[in-house]
Amino acid sequence: MKADALMxxxxxxxxQLAAELQEGQTxxxxxxxxxAGRFHRYSARNVxxxxxxxxxxxxxxxxxxxxxxxxxxRKGERGIAILAPSLKRVExxxxxxxxxxxxxxxxxxxxxxxxxIAQTEGEPLKPQxxxxxxxxxxxxxxxxxxxxxxxxxxxxGGALGKTxxxxxxxxADQGYTSKAETLLHEWAHTLLHFGGMNLPREVEELExxxxxxxxxxxxxxxxxxxxxxxxxxRGTVEAxxxxxxxxxxxxxQILSAIKSRLEAAA
Numbered sequence: 001m002k003a004d005a006l007m008x009x010x011x012x013x014x015x016q017l018a019a020e021l022q023e024g025q026t027x028x029x030x031x032x033x034x035x036a037g038r039f040h041r042y043s044a045r046n047v048x049x050x051x052x053x054x055x056x057x058x059x060x061x062x063x064x065x066x067x068x069x070x071x072x073x074r075k076g077e078r079g080i081a082i083l084a085p086s087l088k089r090v091e092x093x094x095x096x097x098x099x100x101x102x103x104x105x106x107x108x109x110x111x112x113x114x115x116x117i118a119q120t121e122g123e124p125l126k127p128q129x130x131x132x133x134x135x136x137x138x139x140x141x142x143x144x145x146x147x148x149x150x151x152x153x154x155x156x157g158g159a160l161g162k163t164x165x166x167x168x169x170x171x172a173d174q175g176y177t178s179k180a181e182t183l184l185h186e187w188a189h190t191l192l193h194f195g196g197m198n199l200p201r202e203v204e205e206l207e208x209x210x211x212x213x214x215x216x217x218x219x220x221x222x223x224x225x226x227x228x229x230x231x232x233x234r235g236t237v238e239a240x241x242x243x244x245x246x247x248x249x250x251x252x253q254i255l256s257a258i259k260s261r262l263e264a265a266a
Contacts, residue, residue, distance in 0.1 A: 037218030079113030
């Protein structure tokens, strides 16, 4: 499939997600977010393509990478088409020193293919990281990894959490699972909404909960209140495609920080 066709496919899928959210339907959006957490090293566009072509995928890689891992793609399996950057070497002149250096410039995208583990056979994969803890242990781990201070206290109006970008306060009268989920929501706010961007509150809340859901589901949290929260704040979803890339980047940052700490502790 050509890259232009993949781009059109992405555009149509994003328009459908936006329309569903406006109509109060969250199934498609939440399904995408689950995949965003699972495939957080991929761009949002490629997560959409993977989800669109093989919704049941759990672990994907290119044929060469599967070979390196001791597995082979079974004969006749159809690859999952995704987008890869096309780079061109260009010469750039430094305005101050007049020195000429070579840089790689993005000139477009081309199609490449990945395969789900279910499409391969061979050696079982070794566990890549320590098993993710749950309950109080997960909450404690998140507090340690979070880049801003986390404390508990009493919050007015039934609020479960709040942040000013430099500190997160969680309502003390909630269980460990709820604290972990709320912490992820406020952590997402600190990364998304304190860098000069001025977005409507409904957009900020939807974005923060979307990131929390993607990360939380990958960590094994139920995120059972996310659907209602997203419905409550669905508001106006502006430029959803651009938002998805921002959300994916923040989910990647949070999951990478958590998993790096898990690997260091293993």
